[in-house]
Amino acid sequence: MTLPSLKSGAAPILSVRNLTLEFRMAGRWLPAVDSVDFDLAPGETLGVVGESGSGKSLTALALMGFVGRMRRNQRVSGQALYAGRDLLGLPDRQMQALRGNDIAMIFQEPMTSLDPSFKVGAQIAAGVRLHQKVSRAEARRIAIDAMERVHIPNAAIRADSYPHEFSGGMRQRVLIAMAIANRPSVLIADEPTTALDVSVQAQVLRLLKDMQKDLGLSMIFITHNMGVVADICDRVAVMYAGQIVEKASVDDLFDSPRHPYTERLLSSMPSIEKRSGPLTWIPGTPPQFTDFPAGCRFRPRCAHATDACLGETRLTHGTGGRSNRCTLGQDWQNPKGETEASWT
Amino acid sequence: MNSPLLKARKIEVTFRTRRAGRAVTVAAVRGIDLDLFRGQTLGLVGESGSGKSTLARALLKLVPMAGEIEIDGEQVAHLGSRHFRRYRRKIQMVFQDPYSSLDPSMTVGDSIAEPLVVHARMTPGQRAARVAEVLRQVNLPPEVADRYPDEFSGGQRQRIAIARAIALDPEILICDEAVSALDISTQNQIIHLLETLQERSGLAYLFISHDLAVVRHISDRVAVMYLGEVIEEGPVDRIYDQPAHPYTQVLLNAVPVASPAAQRIRSATVLEGDVPDPTNPPPGCVFSGRCPLAMPRCFRDPPAPFDLPTGGRVRCHLHDDGPRLAGASVSALMAARQQDRPETAR
Numbered sequence: 218m219t220l221p222s223l224k225s226g227a228a229p230i231l232s233v234r235n236l237t238l239e240f241r242m243a244g245r246w247l248p249a250v251d252s253v254d255f256d257l258a259p260g261e262t263l264g265v266v267g268e269s270g271s272g273k274s275l276t277a278l279a280l281m282g283f284v285g286r287m288r289r290n291q292r293v294s295g296q297a298l299y300a301g302r303d304l305l306g307l308p309d310r311q312m313q314a315l316r317g318n319d320i321a322m323i324f325q326e327p328m329t330s331l332d333p334s335f336k337v338g339a340q341i342a343a344g345v346r347l348h349q350k351v352s353r354a355e356a357r358r359i360a361i362d363a364m365e366r367v368h369i370p371n372a373a374i375r376a377d378s379y380p381h382e383f384s385g386g387m388r389q390r391v392l393i394a395m396a397i398a399n400r401p402s403v404l405i406a407d408e409p410t411t412a413l414d415v416s417v418q419a420q421v422l423r424l425l426k427d428m429q430k431d432l433g434l435s436m437i438f439i440t441h442n443m444g445v446v447a448d449i450c451d452r453v454a455v456m457y458a459g460q461i462v463e464k465a466s467v468d469d470l471f472d473s474p475r476h477p478y479t480e481r482l483l484s485s486m487p488s489i490e491k492r493s494g495p496l497t498w499i500p501g502t503p504p505q506f507t508d509f510p511a512g513c514r515f516r517p518r519c520a521h522a523t524d525a526c527l528g529e530t531r532l533t534h535g536t537g538g539r540s541n542r543c544t545l546g547q548d549w550q551n552p553k554g555e556t557e558a559s560w561t
Numbered sequence: 562m563n564s565p566l567l568k569a570r571k572i573e574v575t576f577r578t579r580r581a582g583r584a585v586t587v588a589a590v591r592g593i594d595l596d597l598f599r600g601q602t603l604g605l606v607g608e609s610g611s612g613k614s615t616l617a618r619a620l621l622k623l624v625p626m627a628g629e630i631e632i633d634g635e636q637v638a639h640l641g642s643r644h645f646r647r648y649r650r651k652i653q654m655v656f657q658d659p660y661s662s663l664d665p666s667m668t669v670g671d672s673i674a675e676p677l678v679v680h681a682r683m684t685p686g687q688r689a690a691r692v693a694e695v696l697r698q699v700n701l702p703p704e705v706a707d708r709y710p711d712e713f714s715g716g717q718r719q720r721i722a723i724a725r726a727i728a729l730d731p732e733i734l735i736c737d738e739a740v741s742a743l744d745i746s747t748q749n750q751i752i753h754l755l756e757t758l759q760e761r762s763g764l765a766y767l768f769i770s771h772d773l774a775v776v777r778h779i780s781d782r783v784a785v786m787y788l789g790e791v792i793e794e795g796p797v798d799r800i801y802d803q804p805a806h807p808y809t810q811v812l813l814n815a816v817p818v819a820s821p822a823a824q825r826i827r828s829a830t831v832l833e834g835d836v837p838d839p840t841n842p843p844p845g846c847v848f849s850g851r852c853p854l855a856m857p858r859c860f861r862d863p864p865a866p867f868d869l870p871t872g873g874r875v876r877c878h879l880h881d882d883g884p885r886l887a888g889a890s891v892s893a894l895m896a897a898r899q900q901d902r903p904e905t906a907r
Binding site for chain 1: 608609714716744745746747749750752753771773774775777778797798801811812813814815816817818819820821822823824831832833835836
């Protein structure tokens with residue numbers, strides 16, 4: 218079940234199949250991430266969007282081996298093929314060698330990802346020496362070079378500053394410098410601009426796009442902000458309650474969402490361009506993984522639900538690289554202009 | 562227009578702090594005028610460090626401040642804390658994080674009743690009735706009062722925080738990033754609740770947020786802060802459709818819109834650099850160092866407020882000098898400027 222990607226012909230750099238992450242609670246294994254499938258094409262940005270608790274961050278953490286390994290109450294299954302190797306089955310040693318080297322990750326809160334007691338240049342250099350056999354002086358040179366790449370002014374001097382001496386935006390740049398210092402081929406960015414002001418967010422988004430072009434990075438971009446998705450992503454996977462409910466190119470997704478959840482998510486957004494009518498929302502709250510409903514997990518909140526939705530749902534594939542997980546099928550589309558007063 | 566419920570003039574907040582072993586002063590809020598009207602919402606936007614939250618705290622006299630505050634026609638800024646308390650109950654606040662603004666060891670009912678104990682002479686029975694009443698107003702069942710905050714979701718906790726804020730029947734509610742930590746559906750429900758409360762009771766809101774789309778939805782007027790000053794203020798549609806200050810324009814451009822096609826052609830001028838050091842603000846216009854349209858004069862003279870024919874005021878020399886916008890929108894000028902410098906345009 219390979220999916221056509223935007224860059225047709227290019228083999229995916231990362232191919233994830235059936236990724237499932239389970240936690241054991243009160244003797245039962247509960248899937249917080251359930252059968253996630255996606256391909257990441259070289260040089261593309263795949264957005265993973267959803268609300269809190271949708272499993273988008275856990276998917277990334279499982280890929281990086283930060284969860285699901287070495288814990289008795291966590292287990293991960295499925296496959297994540299990267300350069301012919303299955304990340305999920307890789308021994309810890311090999312995963313450590315790969316992590317931060319081939320696949321790097323940046324997080325929302327740059328301050329907690331940096332050690333406050335070490336100068337940033339030394340922190341970046343330490344990451345370099347973990348993966349490359351270079352002298353201290355050479356590692357420092359690579360670190361400063363990475364800081365220059367992310368446009369930190371006076372990089373050679375700023376390398377000797379501590380994290381608290383940087384603004385939030387500059388700290389996120391330091392983190393990006395750290396992530397790219399070993400020239401990874403995949404960057405996983407988990408809400409990297411969520412804690413930043415809008416003007417700084419715009420700077421960081423542009424920087425990530427530039428880095429991607431310069432270094433040929435492939436990116437998985439996790440966010441809840443649909444504006445950011447529209448800005449930076451080529452393709453999008455929408456997650457709800459641990460599952461991917463829709464996959465599409467960014468244009469298709471915004472033009473004609475094919476899952477009722479995506480449609481409601483998009484139409485709930487207040488607009489900056491005009492003052493629209495009353496705000497709408499999806500009734501209820503997203504379920505926790507401890508009590509995912511049977512059948513379609515969106516069913517209890519869905520205005521289009523039928524009895525068919527009580528059965529198991531599958532992600533089905535349509536044309537143009539589109540997929541959705543809805544019993545209403547590939548043709549589902551909310552009639553344009555239909556306002557659902559009952560929702561408000 | 563009727564007279565304002567709250568009228569603040571020349572509000573100043575200065576902090577003393579130490580940096581690198583030296584005593585420095587930070588002018589966090591500088592010379593701000595602000596009016597709040599019954600039944601209306603003033604949106605307050607600006608990036609971190611611009612002084613939004615400090616301004617809110619100054620209005621409650623929670624930080625040492627200078628300037629005048631008039632509430633219901635009475636001067637209150639000079640009052641000592643005992644006398645100010647009478648006015649303090651008229652202004653309540655809702656914060657961003659409903660997880661830390663409720664005491665986890667108190668029942669929800671006790672948390673909501675706390676301001677009633679401090680400010681109102683009520684019997685326990687009256688208090689319990691009031692708690693049930695405000696819970697009803699925020700659409701929560703009365704049984705909630707006997708439970709503890711950790712039993713509730715973020716959205717429910719924010720309803721509880723709002724219930725506590727309205728328990729004393731205030732005239733003004735300051736919402737400091739009150740919906741910022743919530744998912745979109747919950748956020749919209751809380752906004753709807755705030756709108757309903759306002760329609761019913763005529764509350765005035767000071768709505769502080771970094772989310773410009775939410776502010777456009779909820780506000781009647783909007784004030785834009787930068788480095789402790791309000792650099793532009795006016796009716797909401799005027800601010801968004803005809804911004805008069807270059808900073809307002811770049812701020813609006815920086816917000817990514819939920820349309821990939823529009824986002825690709827959108828003229829996003831990426832504003833370089835960071836907000837300047839507040840201990841050492843620039844001598845002229847606070848935005849001069851980052852302004853793509855700055856003129857020599859902007860680095861020398863702080864601009865005076867300029868009344869806009871389209872409503873509100875702006876502090877920018879472009880309106881009385883240079884291209885002399887004389888109150889017109891800065892948008893065309895910014896767009897032209899961008900075409901001159903393709904390397905900064907997208």
